[in-house]
Amino acid sequence: MATARRLHLFDLDGTLIRGSAAAVEISRQLGLGAEIAALEDEFLTRGLAPDEFAVRARELWGALTTAQVDAAFRGAPWLGGIREVWADIRKEGDYCAVISLSPDFFVERLLAWGAHAAHGSRWPVLPFTEPVDRAGILNPAAKVKIADRLCAEFGVGLDDCVAYGDSMSDAEIFAAVPLAVAVNADHHLEGLATHTYAGGDLREAYELVRPGR
Secondary structure, eight states: OOOOOOEEOTTBTTTTTTTHHHHHHHHTTTTHHHHHHHHHHHHSSOOOOHHHHHHHHHHTOOOOHHHHHHHHHSSSOBBTTHHHHHHHHHTTEEEEEEEEEEHHHHHGGGGTTOOEEEEEEOOSSSSSOOOOOGOOOOOOOHHHHHHHHHHHHHOGGGEEEEEOOOOOGGHHHHHHHSSSEEEEEEETTTTTEEEEEEEBBBHHHTTTTTTTO
């Protein structure tokens, strides 16, 4: 009997990027490390809403260029083996997607690495001339809604999904799928993950749920 296809859903910040986030890497290119660290602290510990985070980050990034985003993407501390894992997922006939609260102009660069889909918060086009549209900024609940849409697109169900994440923003998607891998995760995912991985190579995390294991 044929094995059902699976959809692998990857978070970006703290998961594919170890110990950092797209906003941090972008801000580093602008010499705004301290400013984004303060904003990240408000988001992580004081409940700053994702849309307010985006509005305030947009204020910091007024002079941001595509070249600086390219440099931030290249210089980010990516886990090893991302392309290899996604190539294996494709070889197995399965699907892989990235769903992140980070800006779409950063997240969508992962399509070139082999993701079938990459969804981030909708930001204005670079160079910025427009403000952030708060309605386009994703929140944790939106990850489940996007996963539902992807399931319909690929002909699978949430019961066929594997989620990979690291923090509070992944809790809702972890609760919605049968298999979840906590990758270098914080305490917010305790009790929600099927597997836990700490390390620097996505191939090792993927091996925990790889077909035939």
